[in-house]
Amino acid sequence: MESAGPSQGATAAPKGGKVSQQKAKVQRRPVHGVLLLDKPLGLSSNQALQKVKWLLRAEKAGHTGTLDPLATGVLPICFGAATKFSQVHLDADKAYATTLRLGQKTSTADAEGEVIEERPVQFTVEQLEEAVQRFTGPISQVPPMHSALKKDGKALYEYARAGIEIEREARHVTIYSIQIVAARLDAECPEVDLEVACSKGTYIRTLGEDIGEALGCGAHLSALRRIRTGGFGQAQCVTVAALEAMSDAERLACVQPPEALLAGHTVVTLDADNAARFLSGMRRRGAWGDADAVAVFAEQPRALLGSAHVKGGELIPTRLLSPPEVSESLQQQLMNV
Structure with a gap:
C-alpha cells in the first residue's frame, strides 16, 4: 500500500487561499534480504507486502507464497537480491494450523463465503481420527475456484465472482501428517483444530472440505494460520504493528541476509x-x-x-x-x- 504512510502537515496558504495537502514522498533505497512477516488477518499477501515495502523504503520486494486475506502467519518478504532465490521457498514444504467448522459447507470453503449446505454432525472422535488419516500421504486435489491460480491470465477467483466455473486439473500433493489438536464435537458449533504438514501447492481449504465430506457432514475453514515454510517458523516472525513501532534502524535489523533463503x-x-x-x-x-x-x-x-x-x-x-x-x-x- 504505497499511500499508507503518514501524510505531511499542511503547507501555508496564501491570504484568502486554500490549504493544500502534500503527501509524503518516500525516498526509496536498496534493501537486500528476507523479512519474516506474521501476516495479519484481513490483508492480502500483496497488501502486506506493499505495507512492509513502504515501511522499509525498499526499492524492490516480493513474497514467497500467497496467503488468503483470512489466513495469518509466516510470509517471507524478499527484498532486492533475495528475490532471486524466492523460488526456493515457493517450492518449500509448509505447515498450517487450521480450524474446521463442521456441519456447514460454504461457497468458498472458508468463512468468507455463504453457507450453502448444513448437515448434522454425527460421528465419534475415533471416526474423526480414521477419516483424517485417509488424507495422509500422496493425494490428488482439484484446486478451488476461489484461488489465485490463473487461467488465461485471470485468477480463478475472478471467474468465480462472475459465476463462471472453470474446469481444473487435479494436482498431486503430499500430506506428511495431520494432527488433531482439539475436537469440540458436542459444541453448538462443532469444530476441530488440526495441524497439517504438507508439500507445496496444497490447498488447505480443499483438504478441510474433503475431510468434511468423508465425515458425511461437510465442513469449511473458520481459521487458517501458516506456522512454517521450509525452515522458517512463526516464532521468527515480526508483525506489521511491531514494525510500525520500530525505528528505521530496528526495521532494517529485522531483515536477514539473502543467504538465509539458502540455508539447506x-x-x-x-x-x-x-x-x-x-x-x-x-x-x-x-x-x-x-x-x-x-x-x-x-x-x-x-x-x-x-x-x-x-x-x-x-x-x-x-x-x-x-x-x-x-x-x-x-x-x-x-x-x-
Whole structure:
C-alpha cells in the first residue's frame, strides 16, 4: 500500500487561499534480504507486502507464497537480491494450523463465503481420527475456484465472482501428517483444530472440505494460520504493528541476509580470482562432489555471490547477484552488526 504512510502537515496558504495537502514522498533505497512477516488477518499477501515495502523504503520486494486475506502467519518478504532465490521457498514444504467448522459447507470453503449446505454432525472422535488419516500421504486435489491460480491470465477467483466455473486439473500433493489438536464435537458449533504438514501447492481449504465430506457432514475453514515454510517458523516472525513501532534502524535489523533463503544448500567458498570469474557467469572447476543446490560465497570479504549446482567437478551458476547487489548486501550487514 504505497499511500499508507503518514501524510505531511499542511503547507501555508496564501491570504484568502486554500490549504493544500502534500503527501509524503518516500525516498526509496536498496534493501537486500528476507523479512519474516506474521501476516495479519484481513490483508492480502500483496497488501502486506506493499505495507512492509513502504515501511522499509525498499526499492524492490516480493513474497514467497500467497496467503488468503483470512489466513495469518509466516510470509517471507524478499527484498532486492533475495528475490532471486524466492523460488526456493515457493517450492518449500509448509505447515498450517487450521480450524474446521463442521456441519456447514460454504461457497468458498472458508468463512468468507455463504453457507450453502448444513448437515448434522454425527460421528465419534475415533471416526474423526480414521477419516483424517485417509488424507495422509500422496493425494490428488482439484484446486478451488476461489484461488489465485490463473487461467488465461485471470485468477480463478475472478471467474468465480462472475459465476463462471472453470474446469481444473487435479494436482498431486503430499500430506506428511495431520494432527488433531482439539475436537469440540458436542459444541453448538462443532469444530476441530488440526495441524497439517504438507508439500507445496496444497490447498488447505480443499483438504478441510474433503475431510468434511468423508465425515458425511461437510465442513469449511473458520481459521487458517501458516506456522512454517521450509525452515522458517512463526516464532521468527515480526508483525506489521511491531514494525510500525520500530525505528528505521530496528526495521532494517529485522531483515536477514539473502543467504538465509539458502540455508539447506551446500556451501562453496571461492578465492578472489575465482569469485570474480564466477560472478561474471563463468563455470569453475574444483574438487567438489556433485550437488543440486549450492550457495556460493566469496572468501574475503565473505559475501554471497549466488546459487549454483555441481556436476562432474564443475561449479555451474544458477542465479547470480550483480556486483552492486553484493556490495550493498555487505554494507547492509555491516550496518546491522
